[in-house]
Amino acid sequence: MQRILATELAAHPYEQVQVAGWVHRVRRLKSVTFLIVRDAAGLAQVVITDRAVAAPLTEESVVTVTGTVTPNEQAPGGIELTGPEIHTQSAVDVPLPFELHRPTLTAGLPVQLDHAALALRHPVRRAALRIAAAATAGFRAALEAQRFVEVHTPKIVESATESGADVFRLDYFGRAAYLAQSPQFYKQMMVGVLERVYEVGPVFRAENSDTARHLTQYTSLDAEMGFIADHRTVMAVLTGTVAGMFGEITARTGVPTPRVPAEIPAVHFTEALRIAGAPADEPDLAPAHERALGAWARREHGSELVFVTGYPMRKRPFYTHPDPADPAYSNGFDLIFRGLEIVTGGQRLHRHADYVAALRAAGEPLAAHRGYLDAFRYGMPPHGGWAIGLERLVAKLTGAANVREVTAFPRDPHRIAP
Amino acid sequence: MQRILATELAAHPYEQVQVAGWVHRVRRLKSVTFLIVRDAAGLAQVVITDRAVAAPLTEESVVTVTGTVTPNEQAPGGIELTGPEIHTQSAVDVPLPFELHRPTLTAGLPVQLDHAALALRHPVRRAALRIAAAATAGFRAALEAQRFVEVHTPKIVESATESGADVFRLDYFGRAAYLAQSPQFYKQMMVGVLERVYEVGPVFRAENSDTARHLTQYTSLDAEMGFIADHRTVMAVLTGTVAGMFGEITARTGVPTPRVPAEIPAVHFTEALRIAGAPADEPDLAPAHERALGAWARREHGSELVFVTGYPMRKRPFYTHPDPADPAYSNGFDLIFRGLEIVTGGQRLHRHADYVAALRAAGEPLAAHRGYLDAFRYGMPPHGGWAIGLERLVAKLTGAANVREVTAFPRDPHRIAP
Structure with a gap:
């Protein structure tokens, strides 16, 4: 039957x-x-x-x-x-370490994670995985409709480039190699090939920080596009993409998602500091500042989402495009969702000479970036993109207090099993 | 404008x-x-x-x-x-290392790969990337239509489990960890959660073999499903999935793809040896045997695809389900496309006692598999799945002689840049 x-x-x-x-x-x-x-x-x-x-x-x-x-x-x-x-x-012939039929799992998170194969069967945990799947489906659909092409880029890289410290080192046939912190360099190179690309894949951060919002491996939803005016072109495409993701989540799972305004409120970094009550010389936004901005956007604009633009150049990576009107600030942005940064993006440099200057200023050896610099040496248009942290997005949507609750088999400094 | x-x-x-x-x-x-x-x-x-x-x-x-x-x-x-x-x-103010406007790239493959950011712009190279993107889109669409759910699994794992030797070791906050050779254990565990799952992601093989069909990182199209009768249930779903992939490739790119028979010809391993003219005691099929089988399937069945079933248990991994009628052979299969193995799959063991026995027989410590064994200890249905090698599939479709020609930034024992 x-x-x-x-x-x-x-x-x-x-x-x-x-x-x-x-x-x-x-x-x-x-x-x-x-x-x-x-x-x-x-x-x-x-x-x-x-x-x-x-x-x-x-x-x-x-x-x-x-x-x-x-x-x-x-x-x-x-x-x-x-x-x-x-x-x-x-037939199961041993007692379960915890019950699955209660409305929520009563075991502590470490016990759940130790027995992930069992804990994930709980309807609440399972629902979060379905939301994540719907989010990536919506991401792809929104981008493919705008002629973005999916790419797969290397996770094993030659040099610990984007920011020296927080990379995992591996033994590559007797020489050192590293796990990619992001597909950043590769997606930029691919703009020279396909103009608009995206990738859904794992990224690796060797940050020894055991917080509720950090993982050493997470799923990054990356996109990059050429022939933009500036970062605002990227923000507009991102806005439509987030709306598509939320729409797909609700359509597939029935879980309500917040309205995405046609134009998400955007505040400049200097204004963001003022709203958050932070000193004017802060170089970045702390988690408490992000929460204050989230509350402000909800109160003043009825929006669960808020862009912060114009982060100071000194806190952004070397490939960041400066604001032509005030080069101390960048054409970079973050998107804050319910008080948590879930997206980082911006316009990138696109001229070879600018890269040479930026790498020299950062004290980075040019030779280590030879293949990446090729893209700019051989012609690149103005371009930009973003990276969405999938687990953070799902945690905020489901109200999970910890990204580990919405990740199938989370990795942190103390956990690599199961 | x-x-x-x-x-x-x-x-x-x-x-x-x-x-x-x-x-x-x-x-x-x-x-x-x-x-x-x-x-x-x-x-x-x-x-x-x-x-x-x-x-x-x-x-x-x-x-x-x-x-x-x-x-x-x-x-x-x-x-x-x-x-x-x-x-x-x-403006480009340096000579190019090779021309892009000829029908094919005339530079040798190593030079192309050294300048990947430029070489990939060639229309032939670019077309292969679009075919790969269409293949993954077709894969997802075919599976989602049959209620498979996308998952993202860890690429950093605690133990070098599936086959001891060919894994990359990394430094994980002072302890050893490894890059996952496949999502095998995780997708099986997820059958206990979602019944049918798939993943498109990187896998890592530290094989020191510099052939035209091996990469140290490649894109694996994995699926796993529960409540099967045996491996033939899996083969039927795979057949429909390959048909969906080929259809999507042709629809998106116009590249012709071969007809996928409603039932792909299947030969038992012992018969495959005979067809390939190999000694009856060979434990596996060599590349030359696969080519002979491909030629046979084309000649005898007009099919570019052929299944080989019933590989000997001694050459398959410990989780392989034996053929109940002859336990020396397995319910595992390979799918050969134009003479090259592009898919490996099969039915897996699903009872906890069978895993304990199989791991003991393989001399594997049970403790290293604790989290994986949880899935079976707490109830798993008969299940199976497969892994498709994306680059091999695209190489065979495009007629590329080397998988490196259809991979954006290939990784092999001698290359980790750009």
């Missing part, structure tokens, strides 16, 4: 059907046992009247259940399976 | 328009200069009659050209821009 999903039961009243999944819960009452089967789509209630059938059932065992679809107003969803024949495909 | 693409010119006869792109070629004739501008979409011919305007133009400089769209039967595509006003956005 062809298996159907829990959510399809209602379409088959009084029919004999088969469902398959995990034993989500077993409720043993005096004269009847309720078996809740969890599959990819949802939950199905099975009514067992034979105690011998119910006896061996253990939570998380995998079962197939053949039975009759029986409407019952008191059953969850108004449907249950009666007269079941139950076949166990994999 | 809003820029339009080279391919949009024909829709604007006699209008004043602007194109932008790279100086693909400058042909200086006696009384006229032909400037060919290359953009993301195609080539545009510009007619320059003023020698002073033409004089400073150098190949690969980035220009914007405003001019009148003028039909001319002798122009490529029947259209050219006349009366141009040319603005150079980035």
